[in-house]
Amino acid sequence: MINSSFKVLVYWCAFALPFGIYTLIAKNVDFTLALGNAYTLPSAIARPAFLAIVFGVTALLVIVTFLAKSAQSNKR
Amino acid sequence: MPQEETDITVDRFGYKQELRRVLPLSFLVFYGLAYLCPVTVYSTFGLVAQQTHGMVALSYIFALIGMVFTAYAYMRMVRAYPIAGSVYSYVQRSINPHLGFLAGWAILMDYMLLPMINYMLAAIFIKPVLPSVPAWIWIVGLVATVTVVNYIGINLTAWASNILIIIQMAFVAAFMIVAVYYLAHGHGAGTLFDIKGIYNAAEIAKMGWSPLFLGASVLVLSFLGFDGITTVAEEAIDPEKNVGKAIMITCLGAGFIFIVVAYLLQLAWPDGWLHFKTPDSGAWEIIVRVTADWVGVFFTIIYVIGCFASAMASSNSAARLLFGMGRDGVLPKPFARVHPKLKTPTFAIIVMGIIGLTALGPSLALAASLINFGALAGFTMVNLSVIAHYYHRHKNVVGSTLTNLIVPLIGAVVCYIIWWSLSPASKCLGFTWLAIGVIMLAFKTSYYTELPPEMKFEE
Numbered sequence: 165m166i167n168s169s170f171k172v173l174v175y176w177c178a179f180a181l182p183f184g185i186y187t188l189i190a191k192n193v194d195f196t197l198a199l200g201n202a203y204t205l206p207s208a209i210a211r212p213a214f215l216a217i218v219f220g221v222t223a224l225l226v227i228v229t230f231l232a233k234s235a236q237s238n239k240r
Numbered sequence: 241m242p243q244e245e246t247d248i249t250v251d252r253f254g255y256k257q258e259l260r261r262v263l264p265l266s267f268l269v270f271y272g273l274a275y276l277c278p279v280t281v282y283s284t285f286g287l288v289a290q291q292t293h294g295m296v297a298l299s300y301i302f303a304l305i306g307m308v309f310t311a312y313a314y315m316r317m318v319r320a321y322p323i324a325g326s327v328y329s330y331v332q333r334s335i336n337p338h339l340g341f342l343a344g345w346a347i348l349m350d351y352m353l354l355p356m357i358n359y360m361l362a363a364i365f366i367k368p369v370l371p372s373v374p375a376w377i378w379i380v381g382l383v384a385t386v387t388v389v390n391y392i393g394i395n396l397t398a399w400a401s402n403i404l405i406i407i408q409m410a411f412v413a414a415f416m417i418v419a420v421y422y423l424a425h426g427h428g429a430g431t432l433f434d435i436k437g438i439y440n441a442a443e444i445a446k447m448g449w450s451p452l453f454l455g456a457s458v459l460v461l462s463f464l465g466f467d468g469i470t471t472v473a474e475e476a477i478d479p480e481k482n483v484g485k486a487i488m489i490t491c492l493g494a495g496f497i498f499i500v501v502a503y504l505l506q507l508a509w510p511d512g513w514l515h516f517k518t519p520d521s522g523a524w525e526i527i528v529r530v531t532a533d534w535v536g537v538f539f540t541i542i543y544v545i546g547c548f549a550s551a552m553a554s555s556n557s558a559a560r561l562l563f564g565m566g567r568d569g570v571l572p573k574p575f576a577r578v579h580p581k582l583k584t585p586t587f588a589i590i591v592m593g594i595i596g597l598t599a600l601g602p603s604l605a606l607a608a609s610l611i612n613f614g615a616l617a618g619f620t621m622v623n624l625s626v627i628a629h630y631y632h633r634h635k636n637v638v639g640s641t642l643t644n645l646i647v648p649l650i651g652a653v654v655c656y657i658i659w660w661s662l663s664p665a666s667k668c669l670g671f672t673w674l675a676i677g678v679i680m681l682a683f684k685t686s687y688y689t690e691l692p693p694e695m696k697f698e699e
Contacts, residue, residue, distance in 0.1 A: 168338045169688035175339055180671050193664050198606055214668045221675045228687045
């Protein structure tokens with residue numbers, strides 16, 4: 165199933181990674197999130213949380229793809 | 241009432257025909273228009289008029305061109321897969337089952353939250369008319385009504401949509417007649433034909449073209465909803481032909497209405513964009529100027545009707561998407577439950593009602609952000625599905641390189657560019673939702689080493 169995890173990785177990278185990199189570079193972008201009528205998540209928390217999600221999921225998918233490839237090679 | 245047909249089934253996709261197949265082409269178009277909410281043109285006019293220096297109609301033309309590519313992609317995919325899962329089914333079957341889940345997961349956000357935003361908007365609009373009634377009473381009342389109508393059956397939903405759309409169209413037509421009369425009698429621009437209602441060379445020389453494209457990225461969201469027709473494919477008569485036609489008619493028809501209304505609003509008050517008290521009420525200020533103060537109250541009522549119709553159609557569509565995912569075992573099995581007599585996915589409809597009640601909590605901006613993110617991510621994937629299905633897998637057996645590769649590629653690029661222009665907050669929240677989907681899918685399929693349940697069954 166290397167094909168599937170690789171495709172999910174490509175999908176994730178095509179959508180999430182460019183914006184993740186942009187967020188990393190452009191430090192002045194405002195990420196303040198209005199979560200409710202009375203509650204707002206400040207940019208100082210939202211920005212690092214978002215970067216952790218983007219790069220964390222990318223790392224997870226790279227590892228899964230790599231492990232699937234190794235398992236496939238061992239089978240052969 | 242259209243006669244029920246039982247000759248067309250979904251057997252070839254490994255499913256049983258469980259929903260009631262009763263919707264003809266005209267009902268599908270009305271359903272799409274109800275979902276899309278034609279009076280939405282009035283809510284975005286003021287904001288975009290200020291952005292584009294009075295060239296809203298031109299921005300609508302750009303937005304329509306962008307959306308027609310995606311409407312065409314939906315038309316092609318529904319011919320290949322006339323089943324209820326929409327984007328989820330198309331990507332799952334044409335590209336990859338895991339990606340299908342993620343595309344469905346992304347657009348699920350759009351479908352699940354659109355009813356909620358409609359409940360919120362209806363409550364906001366009705367508040368000034370009846371200030372003594374608290375907003376939560378309106379929200380609970382609207383959620384209960386929509387849930388009951390959708391629970392009873394697709395026939396009732398379709399008829400209710402038809403009536404509500406006729407009321408909205410009557411208002412739009414009445415406005416057009418009054419505006420034409422107003423212009424013909426020398427008011428506003430004083431003429432019915434003025435290129436400045438669409439294109440103003442002097443303003444473009446000052447500001448360039450980019451505000452027009454920015455305006456188009458806002459206006460494109462007025463078109464969200466034509467895709468909802470695909471979710472009732474299993475209830476449509478002759479879905480391979482009619483659903484695709486209905487999508488194209490809805491997209492082009494709505495685009496035509498938006499362009500004409502924006503043109504007339506612009507001519508009725510040519511430099512109005514410089515004088516609006518607030519951008520959100522720009523169209524309302526023009527309507528009151530062209531007609532009378534009391535029409536403003538009537539306009540509010542029409543807007544509430546539009547929100548109600550859109551909530552009904554979008555809630556119904558979301559229930560069909562949940563039903564499709566439940567039937568495939570991607571979501572818990574109760575989502576696939578169909579009422580034996582009413583032939584509606586009752587559990588999914590009730591869940592949508594409960595989600596609708598959350599309109600009492602989150603902010604409008606949050607819900608709108610998530611809707612836009614999900615819709616545009618889904619639209620991009622539908623365009624790519626056409627390439628995967630018709631160009632890559634079937635090697636142009638149906639269509640040509642132009643229709644199977646170039647047109648959907650343009651559609652995907654347009655959607656991707658608009659998606660990129662969404663606010664950082666939209667993307668932040670959207671990716672958080674998508675990350676939840678990636679992790680959930682990883683656990684469900686043993687880190688992508690197993691196929692999702694439905695594909696196992698087929699193979």
